[in-house]
Amino acid sequence: xxxxxxxxxxxxxxxxxxxxxxxxxxxxxxxxxxxxxxxxxxxxxxxxxxxxxxxxxxxxxxxxxxxxxxxxxxxxxxxxxxxxxxxxxxxxxxxxxxxxxxxxxxxxxxxxxxxxxxxxxxxxxxxxxxxxxxxxxxxxxxxxxxxxxxxxxxxxxxxxxxxxxxxxxxxxxxxxxxxxxxxxxxxxxxxxxxxxxxxxxxxxxxxx
Numbered sequence: 001x002x003x004x005x006x007x008x009x010x011x012x013x014x015x016x017x018x019x020x021x022x023x024x025x026x027x028x029x030x031x032x033x034x035x036x037x038x039x040x041x042x043x044x045x046x047x048x049x050x051x052x053x054x055x056x057x058x059x060x061x062x063x064x065x066x067x068x069x070x071x072x073x074x075x076x077x078x079x080x081x082x083x084x085x086x087x088x089x090x091x092x093x094x095x096x097x098x099x100x101x102x103x104x105x106x107x108x109x110x111x112x113x114x115x116x117x118x119x120x121x122x123x124x125x126x127x128x129x130x131x132x133x134x135x136x137x138x139x140x141x142x143x144x145x146x147x148x149x150x151x152x153x154x155x156x157x158x159x160x161x162x163x164x165x166x167x168x169x170x171x172x173x174x175x176x177x178x179x180x181x182x183x184x185x186x187x188x189x190x191x192x193x194x195x196x197x198x199x200x201x202x203x204x205x206x207x208x
Contacts, residue, residue: 001129001207006062012202013054021046028171034091038174040186044151047194051144052080055197061135066122066127069134072113076141079109096164098154106149113141129207133200140196147189154182 020114021042028037035060037045083105087179090097117124117138158178159169172179172186 002062002064002204006058007204007208009058010055014052017046017050034170035175037171038183040183040190041172043190044186048098048144048148052076064128065130067133068123072116072138075112075116076109095168098163099152103149103152106145110142111144113138133203144193151186158182
């Protein structure tokens with residue numbers, strides 16, 4: 001189903017993002033610029049980094065995964081890596097990143113993923129040993145992007161657009177009333193997505 005190297009890289013990515021997530025949470029909640037961050041938002045942030053930046057990139061080079069899926073996941077990874085560089089620059093240098101920018105990019109990624117799936121057509125049915133895992137991965141890409149788009153819109157509204165400059169708010173505080181609903185929604189959406197990825201990792205590991 002997947003090579004030992006692919007499985008090892010995916011698990012290494014999990015370990016890396018877990019460690020970075022714990023360190024990031026401690027830094028933000030100690031008073032770093034951007035504001036305090038809740039546990040559900042830490043999990044979502046580093047889950048998204050692992051999924052879009054690491055898993056999609058690694059699987060794009062997995063020979064056993066049918067070609068159409070490699071193209072779709074590779075396009076997602078490439079797009080997110082470009083966005084990541086731009087977003088970090090705008091957050092830390094120009095300090096003018098705004099959620100509508102990310103929302104627009106999320107929408108473009110959704111259209112790209114659906115468009116590529118339609119373009120490949122019947123070839124998407126050639127899943128090989130991956131079975132339902134391959135199309136389920138594409139579905140999860142779209143789901144995760146829709147969820148991220150929703151989060152960005154809710155957050156932008158909650159902070160009333162105050163995301164720029166040295167005092168910009170970037171994260172949902174765990175105790176603030178205005179973020180309570182957002183944190184509940186994030187927790188609810190995290191659960192099935194994380195469960196899916198753990199099940200996939202278990203399947204890839206056992207198949208090897």
